[in-house]
Amino acid sequence: MRFTRFARRIILLAALPLLLLAIPAASAATASAATATGWIRLAHLSPNTPAVDVYLYSFGDSSAQIVLHHVAYGTVSPYEQVPTGDYTVAMRAAGAAATSAPVLSASVDVVAGHAYTVAGLGPESGLRLQVLDDQLTTPSGQALVRIIQASLKQSVVSVNWGGRMLQSSLKFGAVSSYQTVSPGTATLTVSGGGGQTTASVPLAAGTVHTLVVLDGPAGLQIDDLLDAAGSGTAPAGGAATGFGGMAPRGPSSPLPWLAAIGAGLLLAAAGGLRLRARRVPAPAAAGKHRVPAARP
């Protein structure tokens, strides 16, 4: 009875420090939750279409989340970060009532971490709203580039960057796929049937570009859009940004103390058992022996 209670106490005492050790270990775990957003930008790339008002609606919400007024040919908005979900993009003639029927509309399903360009492309007679899935990840140390051909004057163009053909015979209203290029600054040459235009274009490592070929006041115009940028070379692993001067001390130091407690309790228990073993049978045994010794 008393021994089992004693043993239980020893076990409890021995277990307590272990529990204390477990608490900081459990609280060190940190949950991470990604925010569910993506990006949308809007562009007017139809040369003979007058300026428009562009509306972005979250699905099922009749009031527009974003309204861009008087968006003229060649305009590309910055990216807007939006919660994931379905969206509708509507184009109306500039100044038209928000309640009027849109000239064009398109729906976009925004996926977390993805970016989209919703562009009015083609001639006015065949204007369409195209949803482009924009790429955000570059191969390590490389750049990505694509071309949107929005020139009506030069209906077919070829695009060359630093001697490398990025895209040949790209038709009006078409969008090329992304090309991976070694980073650097080089001359971009856009050539069509009626001449060519050049520009010095830097394409840095870790960046994504969209080159838009537009009808300029005279000849072609090149719009270099920096779609996204990250580190050209991503550092390996985490950062060694601490020396421990403010860290809680010694996660390994309690072991000697625990050993001392354990050894001490065992010793005490052993001693306690010996005391009991001698005390319990003692009255009878000791009496027998003492009586003859005391008689004389």
Next chain:
Amino acid sequence: MRGGGRHARRRRMPAGRRTAALLVAAGLVAAGAGAAGLALTRHPDVPQAAALVVLPAPTGPIEAAPAPGAAQVAEPVSLVIPSIGVTSALVHLGLTSSGALQVPPTTSVAGWYTGSPRPGSIGSAVIAGHIDSVTGPGIFFRLSQLQRGDRVYVKRADGTLAVFAVTEVQMYAKDAFPTAAVYGAVPDPELRLITCGGTFDYTTRSYLSNTVVYAKEVS
């Protein structure tokens, strides 16, 4: 003979009890010393940093991200995070020979990774700083205390300011560092602030985790 026997008997009996009692006493003393030692070493032996001094927001012409295709923004020169009392010049950081992120040469200054976009231009700009030195707090000691919405100011070489709002504060184990999320391309002007966190491993003398603060430029 009898007397000797009596003496021997008397000596034997108490001697056993005495040994047992001694064992109990020694055991209790050892356990007590162990418990005391444990209690003393378990006490939060965290060196105390000086009290937080919240700083005023810096002033200067605030310039939001340039239009796509516009000239590059100027290089970052200093950093101010009023809510956690951080004000620091920004040194340039590259990569170590093993390809890891170089860290500032002293613990009292933060640095901008020159392989990342400039703060305030499109992309994920990266700034790193130490949480502590061997003796006391470093420039980013309180980084993990940042709250969503807290402002971060980066002053550029041309005197303009880029202003960011904190969107997320995360801690990651270094062996599971989210390279793509931190260093990958993003289509808007963002900032990542990196320091150490979590448990300090005394055998490798390094922290096992990194705290990463994500911020987005406010216009």
